[in-house]
Amino acid sequence: MAESAKPLMLVAIDDSEHSYxxxxxxxxxxxxxxxxxxxxxxxxxxxASPASALGVAGVGSGDFLNSLISDMKxxxxxxxxxxxxxxxxxxxxxxQVEVMEGDPRNVMPEAVDKHHAALLVLGSHGYGAVKRAVLxxxxxxxxxxxxxxxxxxxxxxxxxxxx
Numbered sequence: 001m002a003e004s005a006k007p008l009m010l011v012a013i014d015d016s017e018h019s020y021x022x023x024x025x026x027x028x029x030x031x032x033x034x035x036x037x038x039x040x041x042x043x044x045x046x047x048a049s050p051a052s053a054l055g056v057a058g059v060g061s062g063d064f065l066n067s068l069i070s071d072m073k074x075x076x077x078x079x080x081x082x083x084x085x086x087x088x089x090x091x092x093x094x095x096q097v098e099v100m101e102g103d104p105r106n107v108m109p110e111a112v113d114k115h116h117a118a119l120l121v122l123g124s125h126g127y128g129a130v131k132r133a134v135l136x137x138x139x140x141x142x143x144x145x146x147x148x149x150x151x152x153x154x155x156x157x158x159x160x161x162x163x
Contacts, residue, residue, distance in 0.1 A: 003094065007118035009039035010148075012108050012138070014046070015079045022123030022153035023083055027090040042096035042115055043083050046107035047076040105141040112146045120146050124154040 011026055013019050023043070031037050050069050076099045087095045096115075100107045112120050122139045143150045 003040060006038065006040045008042055008115055009119045009121060010042045010044055010108075010111055010115060010117040011083075011121040012046070012104065012111075012123075012142075013043050013079060013083045014104065015075070015082075016123065016125065018123035018125050018155060020082065020086065020123075021155045022121055023086055024090075025153045026121050027087065027092055031090065031092045033091045039119070040094070040096070041087070041092060042098065042111075042117070043080070043087075044108065044111040045076055045079050045083075045097075045099045046104035047072055047099050047101050048103075049101050104138045105145075108138065108142045109146040112148050117148050120148055120150045122150065122152050124152050 009026070009030065011023050013023060030039060031041065050065060050072065080097055080099060084095065084097060087093075098111070100111060102110075108120060108122070111117070120142060122142060124139055125137075139150070139152045143152070
């Protein structure tokens with residue numbers, strides 16, 4: 001099957017161990033070295049908007065806002081580079097990478113539509129019912145709003161966090 005004819009798997013990444021575990025698990029199970037892959041792979045990172053980072057504090061000086069935007073871009077680049085390094089380490093090439101601005105709950109379904117993804121993969125933070133109700137769950141929101149199948153990858157409880 002020609003590479004462009006393969007369905008797209010979109011993996012949501014952020015700077016959490018849960019996200020990197022989900023990417024690692026996906027690479028190990030769907031992109032085995034030397035095998036013919038069933039999917040094309042895209043990574044999408046949702047970078048917070050400067051307005052959301054400022055919150056109710058309002059806009060400060062132009063210098064502060066420029067510094068904030070610069071720091072947010074550096075953080076997003078660091079997250080993306082770490083994910084790309086993991087793909088390279090697993091010998092997965094031709095990975096599309098995109099950073100989109102906004103709340104991940106909205107960005108991921110938008111990215112699915114934009115890229116016509118067949119599958120969205122997300123890591124699970126493993127929040128309990130109370131934390132999930134207070135903080136919200138990106139994976140739960142995407143499971144209900146993304147126009148494709150959604151796979152939520154949970155790290156086994158007995159597996160220690162990566163260092």
